[in-house]
Amino acid sequence: MKNNLVIEVVRIGQRLVRDDRVTTHVALVSRAFGAKRIFMTEVNPEIKDSLEKINKTWGGNFVVEFIDKWKSIVKKKKEENFRIVHLTMYGESINAIQEKLRKEENLLVVVGAEKVPREIYELADYNVGVGNQPHSEISALAILLDRIQKGEQFEKIFADAKRKIIPTKKGKNVQVKETRD
């Protein structure tokens, strides 16, 4: 995996309450699959707390950042030389485009809910379809991040974890770090 790869995510188009759990899963996938940060508009503030609790227990310093307008973030990131990758079932096939994506260094991944503003198709540098069948923004994000990083995100250490899983054939094996707080 390239050491200088920076991945950030922005969630757009979700509906309050109805989409909260899906948005939480999108944030969890972002964190577990090596993104540094997720930007969100109009969400339940509890999502930020949940992710912070997870950092505390399982390590790392993944950031949830609330924003007012997704478009300002997309524009700002473009200026900072990020490439914008919009996940949509209508886009170019991940199988066809993954090699090109792997060459990029700074990526902002746009994860839409059911309806997204038309503009995002134009603003995006890449519109990417993870298959061309309906499924889930959660699975689409996971596959994109896995393909770009070739699975190496799962070898990454999450710093300062209180709990660490030791992979095992049957049952659960968790290393618990003693702390004094």
Next chain:
Amino acid sequence: MKNNLVIEVVRIGQRLVRDDRVTTHVALVSRAFGAKRIFMTEVNPEIKDSLEKINKTWGGNFVVEFIDKWKSIVKKKKEENFRIVHLTMYGESINAIQEKLRKEENLLVVVGAEKVPREIYELADYNVGVGNQPHSEISALAILLDRIQKGEQFEKIFADAKRKIIPTKKGKNVQVKETRD
């Protein structure tokens, strides 16, 4: 992709209403990623209708089957020479075990919700962790199926589709088949 590969999924441990949307996404991923069937207990019957509507529009004959007890299905499938793959963040790492999984021909994937009965760890032939960080059963299932099939599930034709997406760089390009019904 091996032509004789058969993948089925069973969803266990979900709570009615609270987990309905996540379960729907699990079913959608199963269908879009090449599984033939999903077994479910105690779910909103609307999930079956949604998936049937999706088959009608986007093709294929993915099956949603309601069952009484997950354990009977797991045992029955074991007798039918299926290998049982249980997704759990505590299991063996997908990066380490994927080669072995690719050699199997009949797989029943067990997708748990937050709490699963202890027994499943023993009944499973493989307990597989898609990373060892918390994320989502939706993304875990997607990665498992993508790795086993090496992405070839996205090249598969869904028969008798009314609508078919033509992957495109910007916007939406959908082929609509004329029908007489």
